[in-house]
Amino acid sequence: MIKKRYILNFPPQSGDKPLSYQLVRDYDIRINILKAEVYPGKRGSLLLELQGKKENIEKGVKYLTEHQVICEPLDKRIHFQEEKCIDCGNCTAVCFAGALTMSKKNWKLEFDKSKCVVCELCIPACPLHLFEIDFR
Ligand code: SF4
Ligand code: SF4
Structure with missing residues (x-):
């Protein structure tokens, strides 16, 4: 499979x-x-x-x-350097697919890869440049 x-x-x-x-x-x-x-x-x-x-x-x-x-x-994925994230939330504003959200428990960024449609809007939205395209 x-x-x-x-x-x-x-x-x-x-x-x-x-x-x-x-x-x-x-x-x-x-x-x-x-x-x-x-x-x-x-x-x-x-x-x-x-x-x-x-x-x-x-x-x-x-x-x-x-x-x-x-x-x-579609053989590409978004790669995210989670360990460097400062949880500013900028990327959640552009992620219409709902893959990037702020947790209401601790206001940390959560990335649900299964919802990502690889629109690439988060790439320019992150001030720390933590998103990149991963071609496989
Ligand atoms: S590529 Fe698009 S859908 Fe995927 S996490 Fe970034 S903004 Fe969200
Ligand atoms: S824009 Fe970058 S630093 Fe801010 S929450 Fe998203 S991934 Fe983290």
Whole structure:
């Protein structure tokens, strides 16, 4: 089993097709939607995490591509130097995904990597330059 993240851009006419249902049923892929911008009748985009067998994920992505969905693998992560953080909270103001929050218990920064959509907005927001892109 592996996990892979993809940004999917799909055309308006794909809105009425059960594409994600096919991925689950035909390729035994678990889908976690991390971010969605879908407007009826218009082009939409999704950030998905796919979990399954490597060969099934490859087949599933091929299936989507055959249905005019553009699939871009997201092979980068945000790396954060936690030990140097002064908990100023600047980065939480730009993190719309809710990955960076201040703990209400001790006002320390908390980073929930599972919510990060790698928008990179925290990189310029941190005065100590504690965020960087980690390409894998
Ligand atoms: S990259 Fe974006 S989503 Fe991830 S922690 Fe930074 S601001 Fe939040
Ligand atoms: S902006 Fe930098 S120093 Fe401030 S809370 Fe975020 S990571 Fe820590």
